[in-house]
Amino acid sequence: MLPLKIKKFTVSFQSPFYKCYRVFAEFVGFNKNYYVVDFNKTVAIICINSRDEVLLTKQYRFLINKISLEIAGGGLDPDEDFSEGAFRELLEETGYEANELISLCEFRPGLDNVDNPTKIFLCTSYEKKFNIVPNPREILGIEWIHIDKCLQLIAESEIQDGTSIIGIALAKNYLDKNLLQK
Helix, strand or coil, rough: CCCCCEEEEEEECCCEEEEEEEEEEEEECCEEEEEEEECCCCCEEEEEECCCCCEEEEECCCCCCEEEEEEEEEECCCCHHHHHHHHHHHHHHHHECCCEEEEEECCCCCCCCECCCCEEEECEEEEEECCCCCCCCCCEEEEEHHHHHHHHHHHHCCCCCCCCCEEEEEHHHHHHHHHCCC
């Protein structure tokens, strides 16, 4: 059932990276408050080489208190579209520049409380532009790992980032389908 009325949201907290707000919705017979964290739009790019290795970044993640292996990605700049963000994020985080992008999916990690439209791209054609310099505030390094090993690391909970899991699974599916067509 759709709400009869949605009242304007009230921002309760805002940082340079996200804002939290409350929305009041009136339904037939009941009302509901929605508490939303808005992270803005995000993009991720899974880069795969001719040996079916995935380019992963290494980053410290507070909630798991360890180094996380993830595909490149991040938030979009205010006037940036998804593909522009994908090109920029891959270059910034890995030193590789994509020659082309293949759109894999667009999704939202939460449908009631997380506003974070995310688009994942696949890149199989790229050029190395520079060596990444590790920066503990951002990227600690990069590593090429075979896609089958990535799937094993997901099953073993060694790769825990949801966007990376979705990207790796969709890229594997894309690669498998393209091999069957050859």
